[in-house]
Amino acid sequence: MMRRLLLLIVVCGVLTGRVDAYSHFGTGAGDALVHWDPALARWFATNRGAPGVSAGDFQAALLRAFQTWQDVPTATIEFSFAGFTSVEPFEEDGLSVIGFQDHPEMDRVLGATTFVFDDTTGALVEADIFFNSMFEWSAGTGGDPNRFDLQSVAVHEIGHFIGLGHSAIGETEVMPQGGRRVLGSAAVMFPISLGRGSIADRTLQPDDIAGVSDLYPAAGFDSSTGGVRGRVRKGGAPVIGAHIIAFNPRTGALVGGFALGADGDFQILGLAPGPYVLRVEPLDDADIDSFFDLPNVDIDFLVTYHPRLVAAPSGGVGDRADITVRSK
Amino acid sequence: MPNIHYRSPLFLVFVACALVGAPVAATTLVPAEFGQMARESELIVHGTVVGVQAQVVGPRRTIESVVTLQVADTLKGTPAAQTVFRVPGGRIGRLRSVMVGAPQFAAGDEVFLFLKGRAPAIAMPYGLSQGVFRVARSGGKAAVTPAVVTGTGPVTRGDRSRRPLDPAAFASRVRQALDGAAPPDRRRAIPRPR
Amino acid sequence: MKRVVFGVLFFVSFTPFVSLVSAQAKPPAPPRAPSAPRFDVSIGAGILGGSSLDGANADLRGRTGGPLALFTTSSRIAGSVPLEARWTFPLGPRYALEFRAGWARPELRTKIDGDFEGAPPQTVAERFDLYTLDVGLLMVFRETRPRTMVPFISGGAGYAATVHEGLTLLENGVVYRGGGGFKYPLSVRRQGRVKGMGIRGDAGLVFMTGGAATDSGATRQGAASGSLYLTF
Numbered sequence: 001m002m003r004r005l006l007l008l009i010v011v012c013g014v015l016t017g018r019v020d021a022y023s024h025f026g027t028g029a030g031d032a033l034v035h036w037d038p039a040l041a042r043w044f045a046t047n048r049g050a051p052g053v054s055a056g057d058f059q060a061a062l063l064r065a066f067q068t069w070q071d072v073p074t075a076t077i078e079f080s081f082a083g084f085t086s087v088e089p090f091e092e093d094g095l096s097v098i099g100f101q102d103h104p105e106m107d108r109v110l111g112a113t114t115f116v117f118d119d120t121t122g123a124l125v126e127a128d129i130f131f132n133s134m135f136e137w138s139a140g141t142g143g144d145p146n147r148f149d150l151q152s153v154a155v156h157e158i159g160h161f162i163g164l165g166h167s168a169i170g171e172t173e174v175m176p177q178g179g180r181r182v183l184g185s186a187a188v189m190f191p192i193s194l195g196r197g198s199i200a201d202r203t204l205q206p207d208d209i210a211g212v213s214d215l216y217p218a219a220g221f222d223s224s225t226g227g228v229r230g231r232v233r234k235g236g237a238p239v240i241g242a243h244i245i246a247f248n249p250r251t252g253a254l255v256g257g258f259a260l261g262a263d264g265d266f267q268i269l270g271l272a273p274g275p276y277v278l279r280v281e282p283l284d285d286a287d288i289d290s291f292f293d294l295p296n297v298d299i300d301f302l303v304t305y306h307p308r309l310v311a312a313p314s315g316g317v318g319d320r321a322d323i324t325v326r327s328k
Numbered sequence: 329m330p331n332i333h334y335r336s337p338l339f340l341v342f343v344a345c346a347l348v349g350a351p352v353a354a355t356t357l358v359p360a361e362f363g364q365m366a367r368e369s370e371l372i373v374h375g376t377v378v379g380v381q382a383q384v385v386g387p388r389r390t391i392e393s394v395v396t397l398q399v400a401d402t403l404k405g406t407p408a409a410q411t412v413f414r415v416p417g418g419r420i421g422r423l424r425s426v427m428v429g430a431p432q433f434a435a436g437d438e439v440f441l442f443l444k445g446r447a448p449a450i451a452m453p454y455g456l457s458q459g460v461f462r463v464a465r466s467g468g469k470a471a472v473t474p475a476v477v478t479g480t481g482p483v484t485r486g487d488r489s490r491r492p493l494d495p496a497a498f499a500s501r502v503r504q505a506l507d508g509a510a511p512p513d514r515r516r517a518i519p520r521p522r
Numbered sequence: 523m524k525r526v527v528f529g530v531l532f533f534v535s536f537t538p539f540v541s542l543v544s545a546q547a548k549p550p551a552p553p554r555a556p557s558a559p560r561f562d563v564s565i566g567a568g569i570l571g572g573s574s575l576d577g578a579n580a581d582l583r584g585r586t587g588g589p590l591a592l593f594t595t596s597s598r599i600a601g602s603v604p605l606e607a608r609w610t611f612p613l614g615p616r617y618a619l620e621f622r623a624g625w626a627r628p629e630l631r632t633k634i635d636g637d638f639e640g641a642p643p644q645t646v647a648e649r650f651d652l653y654t655l656d657v658g659l660l661m662v663f664r665e666t667r668p669r670t671m672v673p674f675i676s677g678g679a680g681y682a683a684t685v686h687e688g689l690t691l692l693e694n695g696v697v698y699r700g701g702g703g704f705k706y707p708l709s710v711r712r713q714g715r716v717k718g719m720g721i722r723g724d725a726g727l728v729f730m731t732g733g734a735a736t737d738s739g740a741t742r743q744g745a746a747s748g749s750l751y752l753t754f
Contacts, residue, residue, distance in 0.1 A: 175480065249597045273693050289462075293432055299491075302486045484640060
C-alpha cells in the first residue's frame with residue numbers, strides 16, 4: 001500500500017510539480033518525496049566515536065533519538081539498527097549510515113542529512129547523516145554545559161532522515177559579542193541549534209508530531225485530526241514564502257507551514273480539531289534557502305493575524321482563510 | 329454552502345502531490361551574524377551562475393556539484409572574471425543526491441556569495457546556505473534576499489527597517505561590515521505602531 | 523444544511539400538534555374515558571451566559587527549557603440566545619424523564635496580546651453552532667393544577683457538538699446541566715389529545731467539557747429560558 005502511495009506521489013510530482021507545500025510536512029527533493037518504505041528503514045552506525053563520545057555512546061544516543069520519533073502515538077514509523085560499519089556517511093553505497101565526520105569547511109554545521117534517490121523513479125536509495133566532529137559533543141544523559149548534545153541534534157537530523165524539512169517557528173537574537181542564538185523555538189525541526197548544554201530538543205513539540213504523523217499516520221489519525229488552509233495576499237497579489245503559524249488557543253499547540261503555492265496558498269494538516277488563530281509573518285530574518293528553494297519570496301510585510309478564528313474540522317480541512325498583509 | 333474538504337484517498341494523494349513540490353531544507357546550524365560572516369569569508373562576490381557540474385569525488389564517492397560563477401563584482405578576496413565553488417549534492421546519471429539545507433544552483437542564478445576555503449580546496453558557501461544571498465529581478469527592480477540582520481538583541485520578523493536591499497546597497501553593507509563600521513542599530517525592542 | 527437539521531428538529535417537535543390539527547378536521551369522535559398525560563413537548567428560547575476559557579499562551583520552548591511567549595491569549599465564549607425543545611415523559615406523580623435538544627450560536631473570542639514581534643493587540647472571533655442533546659430527570663414539588671405555579675428541579679447530561687459552517691463537525695463533548703424552574707399550566711383538560719398547555723421557566727448552570735470548552739476544564743455558563751409547553 002505504501003509503495004503504491006509512493007508511486008502515486010511520484011507520478012503526481014512528475015505531472016504537476018509544485019502545487020502547495022509544507023516544508024515541515026515532507027521534504028521534497030525535486031520530483032520525489034522522501035518517504036521511507038518501512039521495510040527499508042535500516043540504518044548503520046559508524047564504528048568510531050568522537051572525543052568524549054565512544055562508538056557505543058554514539059549508537060545508544062542514536063537509538064534514543066530514533067525511539068523519540070517512533071514513540072509518537074499518532075504515527076507509525078519504525079527503524080532498525082542494522083549494525084556498526086566502517087563505511088562512512090555520504091558514500092553512495094546504498095547503505096544508510098550515520099556517523100561522525102570532520103568537515104572543517106562546514107564549520108557552522110553541526111550535522112546534516114543527505115538523500116540519494118533515483119531521479120527517474122523517485123525510489124529512495126539511501127539516506128546518511130553526519131555529525132561534524134569539528135564540534136565538541138556530549139552523549140551524557142544530562143548533557144554537558146560546554147558541549148553540544150548529540151541526542152538533541154540527532155533527533156533533529158532523524159527528523160530529516162524520515163522526511164521532514166525545517167520548521168520556522170522560533171525566535172533568535174544577535175548577541176552583543178557577536179553570533180546569533182535561539183531564544184526559543186516550537187519545533188525540534190527549527191534549523192538553529194539551541195546551543196551548547198541544551199538538551200531541550202530531545203523532546204518533540206506539536207509541530208514535529210504533526211509533521212511525522214502526517215507523513216506516517218497511525219490508524220485513525222486522518223479522521224481524528226483536521227487542517228486549515230488559506231491564501232496570503234498583499235495588495236491583491238499573492239505572497240510567496242510567508243510563514244503561517246496555526247495556534248490552538250485551548251492547547252497552546254503551535255504548528256507551522258509556508259505559503260508556497262503560486263497564489264500564496266498554504267495548508268496545515270495534522271491539527272487537533274477546533275478553532276485556530278492564524279498568524280502570518282515574513283521570513284525576513286532567516287536563511288531562506290534553509291527552508292525552501294523558491295524564487296520571488298516576499299519578505300516585505302508586517303506580522304498579521306487573520307481577523308477570524310479558523311476551524312480545523314475532524315477528518316477534513318476547513319474553509320479557505322484569505323489573509324491580507326500590508327507592506328512594511 | 330461553504331466548501332467542505334474531507335480526507336479521502338484522493339485527498340491524500342493530493343496532499344502527497346503537494347508534498348512532492350515541497351522544498352528541500354535543513355541541517356542544524358550554528359549561525360553567524362552578518363559582520364562575522366563577512367570577516368570570516370575568504371571571498372565575497374556578486375555574479376551569475378554560468379555552469380553547474382555534478383561529480384563524484386574522493387575515495388568516499390560523494391556526489392557534489394561544482395558551480396561556476398561569472399563574477400560581476402568582488403567585494404572581498406582576489407578579483408577574477410570567474411570563480412568556482414562547490415556545494416553538496418547533485419545528479420549523476422539517474423542518481424540524485426541532496427544534502428538537506430545545502431543551497432542548489434542553476435545557470436542564470438544571480439547571487440552574492442560568501443565563500444570559505446582556500447586553494448587547493450574548492451571553496452564552499454559559508455555555513456552552507458547562510459552564505460548565499462539571491463538577487464531577484466522583477467519589473468526593473470532588484471532585491472537581495474534574505475534581508476541583512478544587523479544590530480544586536482532579539483531579531484523580530486516584520487521589522488520595518490529590515491527590507492530587501494538592492495545589489496548596490498547590499499554591496500555597500502558588505503563593505504561596511506568589512507570595514508568594521510558598526511551598522512546602524514536596528515534592534516527591535518521598539519515595536520512601532522502599525 | 524444546518525437549517526434543514528433544525529427544521530427537522532422542529533418538525534419532530536410539532537408532529538403531535540400537527541396530528542392534533544388534522545384530527546380536529548375529522549368528524550367528532552365519541553367521548554373517551556379520561557386518561558393520564560403521556561408527555562409534554564415544549565419549545566422555547568433563552569439566554570446562555572458567557573464563559574471564560576482556560577486558554578493557553580503561544581509559548582515557544584526557551585533555550586533553557588522555560589517558556590518564551592510568542593504571544594499571549596485569553597479566550598471567552600460570548601453569551602448567546604439558545605433555542606431548545608424538550609420532551610418530558612412522566613415517571614410518576616413527581617418525577618419525569620426529560621429529553622432536551624438545544625441549539626445556540628455563540629461567538630468564540632480570543633484576545634491576542636504581547637506579540638513578540640510587536641504586532642498590535644487584537645481580538646479574533648468566530649461564531650460556531652453548538653448543538654446539545656441531553657437526557658435528565660425532573661422533579662416537581664406539587665401536583666399540576668391550572669393557574670398554579672409548579673416548581674421543579676432538574677438535571678441531566680448529554681452530548682454537545684461544536685459545528686462550524688456547513689455542518690463541519692469541529693469537536694464533540696459532554697454537557698451537564700442542573701437547575702430548577704417552574705411550570706405554570708394555563709389550562710388543564712382531562713380529555714382530548716391535548717391535555718393542557720402552559721409556560722415554563724428554567725434557570726441553572728451548564729457545564730461543558732470538550733466542544734468549545736477547554737482541554738483542562740469545563741465551561742461554566744449560566745442559563746435561563748422560557749418555553750411554551752403542550753401536554754399530550
